[in-house]
Amino acid sequence: MEDIKRRERAVAAIVGSAVGDALGAPFEFGPPGAFSARFPAAGCGGEMCGGGGWEPGEATDDTQMAVLVAESLLQRGGLDPADIFARFQRWAGADPKDIGLQTEDVLTNGMPWDQAAAVHFRVNQRAAGNGSLMRASTSAVHFARAGRSVTTDAARRIAALTHGDRAAWEGTAVFHELVRLCLAGADPLAAVPDVLELVHPDHRRRYATVLAPDWHPGRATEFNGAVWPCLGSAVWALRSTTSFEDALRAAIDVGGDTDTVAAVTGGLAGAYYGLDAIPSRWTEPLHVPLPGFGGRVLRLAELTDLAHRLDAGPG
Numbered sequence: 533m534e535d536i537k538r539r540e541r542a543v544a545a546i547v548g549s550a551v552g553d554a555l556g557a558p559f560e561f562g563p564p565g566a567f568s569a570r571f572p573a574a575g576c577g578g579e580m581c582g583g584g585g586w587e588p589g590e591a592t593d594d595t596q597m598a599v600l601v602a603e604s605l606l607q608r609g610g611l612d613p614a615d616i617f618a619r620f621q622r623w624a625g626a627d628p629k630d631i632g633l634q635t636e637d638v639l640t641n642g643m644p645w646d647q648a649a650a651v652h653f654r655v656n657q658r659a660a661g662n663g664s665l666m667r668a669s670t671s672a673v674h675f676a677r678a679g680r681s682v683t684t685d686a687a688r689r690i691a692a693l694t695h696g697d698r699a700a701w702e703g704t705a706v707f708h709e710l711v712r713l714c715l716a717g718a719d720p721l722a723a724v725p726d727v728l729e730l731v732h733p734d735h736r737r738r739y740a741t742v743l744a745p746d747w748h749p750g751r752a753t754e755f756n757g758a759v760w761p762c763l764g765s766a767v768w769a770l771r772s773t774t775s776f777e778d779a780l781r782a783a784i785d786v787g788g789d790t791d792t793v794a795a796v797t798g799g800l801a802g803a804y805y806g807l808d809a810i811p812s813r814w815t816e817p818l819h820v821p822l823p824g825f826g827g828r829v830l831r832l833a834e835l836t837d838l839a840h841r842l843d844a845g846p847g
Contacts, residue, residue: 540807541715542673542843543836546602548776548802549669549795550595550835551814556784556794557592558583564787574777580817585629589817593630594666594795596623599820599830601690602670602838610846611686617645617693626824632663638694645693653696660699662762664691666792668704669799670842672711677845683708684730695759702735703759706743707796710767714803715843721771735760743767749786756788766796776801776809 558581559566571579582588600619608615617639624631624639634656638648671690675683687708688701695701709727710720720727724743731739741747742764749768752761769783776798783797784790802810820830830838 537717537806538715539840539843541803542676543839544776544802544805544807544810545673545711545715545799546598546669546802546839546842547807547815547818547832547835548810549598549799550591550818550820551802551810552780552783552794552796552798553591553594553666553791554586554589554818555579555780555798555814556790556792557586557590559784559787559790560584562787562790565785566787567781567784567790571781574781575811577813580814587819589814589819591818591820592791593628593632593635594792595820596628596822597667598670599822599838601667602674602842605671605674605846606838606841611689613689613693614645616690617648620694622824623822624824628823632661634661635663635694649692649694649696651696660697660759661695661757662700662703662759662789662792662796664693664695664700664704665707665759665762666795668707669711669795670838672708672799672803673715673839674842675708675846676712676715677843680709680712680730682846683712698732699735699738700759702731702739703763705730706739707763707799710800711803714800720800720804721767724767739763745771748772756786756793762789762793762796765793766800769793769797770800770804776805777811 580589604616621639638652641648643651675686684705687705691701691704713720713723728740738760742760749765754761756762756765765786769779773779773782779797779801783794815832822828
């Protein structure tokens with residue numbers, strides 16, 4: 533029975549992240565409160581509204597890249613950074629509807645997979661966007677059974693493919709560990725002080741600030757397109773609500789980079805609450821196109837199957 537519950541949480545982490553991505557996409561860069569202004573009553577339906585170039589239920593680059601990571605892990609039998617990078621490049625070359633500026637530059641600057649992000653960081657001195665965090669639900673599920681050290685190491689290595697700033701690595705590692713704790717049936721919020729001890733000392737204070745119990749998005753000093761306020765907003769949404777649905781509403785109502793904040797929130801809240809907590813009216817229209825990969829589109833059944841295989845852990 534416990535293993536069944538874990539499997540459902542694993543599915544919910546991946547599906548929940550995709551749901552948050554698709555829900556938040558039409559509100560990206562909009563003002564705070566826009567979601568609740570349009571859908572004032574929880575459960576009223578129609579929230580998978582589409583807009584801003586997105587079809588109702590269509591997931592963005594956040595989930596598309598998460599699927600590419602997942603399929604590499606499964607097809608290569610483990611973490612093959614060069615293969616993940618090559619899949620990212622193939623996807624980026626197929627003109628996806630959305631791709632982060634930093635990620636696009638790294639994938640197209642002509643440098644080898646193990647140098648491209650570092651070169652970008654040396655030139656720009658800014659690479660702490662949330663682009664590695666947004667795609668982390670699948671890798672978090674896959675490495676969770678291997679334990680704390682393995683999952684945080686994998687998070688940093690995958691993040692480093694596109695983000696040369698260690699701040700992005702650390703935020704992704706924290707997310708991996710919080711998901712691992714949820715899948716194990718632990719309380720991730722109670723574990724935050726211990727999780728912060730895993731963060732590199734150069735970045736620990738920054739993460740301690742945004743993960744503190746009294747922090748809220750109104751106290752953010754940077755736009756939530758940066759990795760630490762994005763993660764902080766997701767943890768705040770989980771902490772300040774009592775259901776998957778309310779956590780997603782709170783995340784999107786923060787405004788700004790709504791698809792990614794909601795994707796990260798959905799991954800955490802899914803792992804925390806389980807699959808039954810995700811409304812079917814949100815999962816039914818959900819679909820994930822994969823530009824560059826033969827016109828494939830993943831829906832709930834495919835995402836569920838992917839999660840089941842990822843949950844088996846590293847080969």
